[in-house]
Amino acid sequence: MSTTIGQRWRTGRWIALALIAISVVAVIGAYFTAPRPGGRMDPDSTSPDGAHALVTLLREHGVDVVVAHTVADVEQAARPDTLLLAAETYYTRGEDLLSRLGDVPGDRLVLEPTSRARQALAPHVRIGGAGMLTMKPDCDLPEANRAGTVELGATDTYEKAGDVDLTRCYGGALVRYHTDGRTVTVVGSADFMTNGGLLQEGNAALAMNLAGNRPRLIWYAPQQAEGDGAEGSSLTDLMPDAVTWIVWQLCLVVLLLAVWQGRRLGPLVAEKLPVVVRASETVEGRARLYRSRRARGQAAEALRTATLQRLIPRLGLGPNASPGAVVDAVAARYAGDPNTLYHLLFGPPPSTDSDLLHLAHALDDIERQVTTS
Structure with missing residues (x-):
């Protein structure tokens, strides 16, 4: 029994020594064959800018x-x-x-x-x-x-x-x-x-x-x-070489720990949302908020901005197109009075709820004609 244990120990020892030797040779080879970074015209650098x-x-x-x-x-x-x-x-x-x-x-x-x-x-x-x-x-x-x-x-x-x-x-x-x-x-x-x-x-x-x-x-x-004006040594220049190896070893330990802990978390579990809010309810809630505060200007601005964001890509204009360029491009596809386009798209805020409603209908009509033309 003791003979078998001794043979196994000797065999395992030689295997461990062989693995250590292979690792040392691999590290040395990687060191001498790895690219050497450096600045421009650096005689030791193998980067494209080195020499x-x-x-x-x-x-x-x-x-x-x-x-x-x-x-x-x-x-x-x-x-x-x-x-x-x-x-x-x-x-x-x-x-x-x-x-x-x-x-x-x-x-x-x-x-x-x-x-x-x-x-x-x-x-x-x-x-x-x-x-x-x-x-x-x-x-x-x-x-x-x-x-x-x-x-x-x-x-x-x-x-x-x-x-x-x-x-x-x-x-x-x-x-x-x-x-x-x-x-x-x-x-x-x-x-x-x-x-x-x-x-x-x-x-x-x-x-x-x-x-x-x-x-x-x-x-x-x-x-x-x-x-004159030469910069001092950086923090990495002041660090001993052994500290660099310690930092790399700590990074490897953290990575292995993250992999080990990550496997223990198990698969993700899908969870249903507690509340589902329809988009129409959000729009209605914002509309009621505007109405309660008599914020016709903000409501009109939101309507005009949304309309322009949908029209400008269809007209082939850039995001920084001027109001005049937008009006000219829309007028080419709009069957109504061209003189009222600027007032509808860039005019002042409506003074009454009726004017705001009329503006919303007019913007829908402009967008419909431009889309279908």
Whole structure:
């Protein structure tokens, strides 16, 4: 007997260990294969607005991609032979931070710059006027000619603002100039570098040509504000990682408890209403109330409103149609005097009960003629 119990215990122990191992492997696999959310141009995000695909391609082609989250990170990683990719610069707040960013050595690739970022990182270009935006390079820039036709999407265009030789491609959406021993490239859109934009014609080639022309690339696309007016950490940022798992476990417990308690409630039981009130009794009761209070104006307004709500859809008019338009549309189907239509539909409230009754009959006649015409 004891031998049988021991065998069962050993068998059950191995089964439990196998289930635990399978669960751990499933959790790890789900973690590494699940989509990684993130902001626009986030190098770790696999969402359509992220840039994980381009960063992966660059690293596979031997480019040393250094992700910089702050201006201090850029300053630490910058060298004369590096290329600084600056995007999402509206998060960089403060003239001092932009000035420090403009002082780092190396070439620059500036994407969708704000006015302050453009003045700090590309001072020799300015926003261009209305021009013809093309999808073909139409320039002598090798990176653009090798890529060919691209889909840049909504973009700004640029023109020369200083004494430099400016190369303009794609109608000015991509410009480049050389100054102080460095090459500055400005593109009015970053869509072609995102995960979703790489699939468009020529976009991947242009992105690789622009971002991969140096052996070391500093990727600066901040996802949080830095500098003047930067917001503090949110509540979730201040929570330890263990608290998040506890919250998810509590949610699972609540869900299981709700399912367990819900099964104990049993099926729904139909119950008859204690009182059934006919619609005609409701109408008569409201009419008596109006009559007792001599509320001829409210009664007339209710009659006219109900009539117009039924007529306007049949006349093909909108809910905001003017009284004149309604009168003209009704007059085309009404056999009576057109001059009295406005008085009946939008006139003053009746002064006597007889006038109110006459108004009700007239509105019924108008609705009948419009419905049957």
